[in-house]
Amino acid sequence: MNAITENIKKIPGWIITGIVIGALYLTGLHTEVIGQLQRIILATGFIKPTIEEINENTSPSGNTAPTLVADYNFNLLSLNGEQTSLESLKGKVIFLNFWATWCPPCIAEMPNIQSLYEKVNSDKIAFVMVSLDQDPTKAQKFIQKKGFTFPVYTHNGSLPISYETQVIPTTFIISPEGQIVTRKDGMADYDNQEFREFLQRLTQPGKI
Template sequence: MIDIKQIFNKIPGWVYTLVIVGFLYLTGLHTQIIGQVQRLVLATGLLKPKVPELSEATPTTQADGANKPTATLPVYPVADYNFTLRTLAGETVTMESLKGKVIFMNLWATWCPPCIAEMPSIQNLYEKVKSDKIAFVMVSLDEDPAKAQKFIQRLGFTFPVYTPDGYMPAQFGSGSVIPTTYVISPDGHVVVQKDGMAQYDTQEFRDFLTFLAQKAI
């Protein structure tokens, strides 16, 4: 009589490990698991986007004629709006149409664990600063838009998701590091570029977006 238990006991431990890892990769669950682990890292608050320091040194003339300091930003690269995106419903949106607003643009993909890790914080940020003066542009780099749509719906995210409609400017389209997040000011400058995951739902970052929104058209 064959002793099944004895047979399993003779199988090396690395074989079990290989089978489990192989199963996770074949099912795509490894991305979710790694993302969950990285989310714990974000929860420490150590990975935050660097927010530009606002200068109070520039005086402006108020309505009463007095000169008072107003927060201003240093000079940053001019954003290239010359590209087009598509919504998951297939509608075309030009970046030019968002000019004059604060743009929070995030490049991500469903196969990217750190992208998945930071998404809950982006969703929370979206809900807390939601405004017609702040545009969230979550750009999926998945080859199949349906995959991104299924992922977003399954996790209940409500921020706007787009896919590139062809050409992406080199300024944004290198794709060498994802996630990558940009914040574009209403006057058309890239004031934040964060390569890699970060915790965006912080008071400092919310205040920064709110400040920029005050200058929106």
Template sequence: MTRDKFSFKNIPGWVYTLAIFGVLYATGLHTEVLGGVQRLMLATGLKNADIPTAIEPATPATLTATTEPMAGAGFQMTDLEGKVVAFESLKGKVVFLNIWATWCPPCIAEMPNIQRLYEKVGSDKIAFVMLSVDQKGMDKVKKFISKKGFTFPVYMPASQMPEEFSSPAIPTTYIISPEGKIVAQQNGMAEYDTPEVIEFLQKLAK
């Protein structure tokens, strides 16, 4: 009776794949790897953000006439220094609100292009709110942001999430006009560092 000699060539490919994903999951690197793959997808331009093709820029008259509460009225946030910020304090500005989490690969995939957008539109009339919904505390979020070198404003909920910002999935992004109205919503990851989005935000802010 002869024994078959062991050979790695006889191991099915799916076993290797399973083993690799097992190691990535055990080390916590799976989120980064998946995020990297999805970032490449964004680079193709197939997932550019959807924005309205026509807008009505805010004017002092329309801002004064607007008496309805802002989307997210009453919502409280905490920045990474522990300061509580009222979402309503941003009324009068264009708000780019992105809901994300450190464990979400699509969130990680789109964050570099949001950082580039933040750097390009730099304006005191446009507020970025990167709202983390992580449940494991602020320290994890601070470490993640520091490691990545992101400089956009990051917050965490300090009160119940408003119904207007409820979404079946993350990331979800909302663009809110100076009058406090949601004028664009993107469910899922997207490429925001585009001429179209930059122009849209700047026109809203005029």
């Protein structure tokens, strides 16, 4: 045993690191590990969504742009196979999030989205978590494993131009009036008092 231990000590650190990383990738655990590390970063509270509303004079990049109108012609399929669309949620504040099981930042932010959902979900605020996994069963198994209860869907058809993004996770907040009032590319800690109050404020008529 001592001889084995001594031989292991002689192996360069970079080789051991490579073996560990390779093992994580082969077992598919790298996504979970990286996601957990990024969750620690989120726990610092430094990465929060911008709640300055987009209006007729601003855009996500800060450039002058027309009002961003939500596209409700977005067909969805629940993990149970039920067909629906964003149209059925018209008139509500919609928390629309695009994610995937292979995306570490998505995994990192999901626990605080679940916490937010438990605190603000109502008949005025709807959560639409859209999985971009090619195999819906992967999303279903992941959600069940984690015990998340927010509504999860896959997109049934093409993705509307309004929600096209080069980054995931990406989250859109849609007002009851049908405007995309804010957008966040990348992970964020949504379960904070400022953001909860922001969502609640949007449910009140004439607040945008």
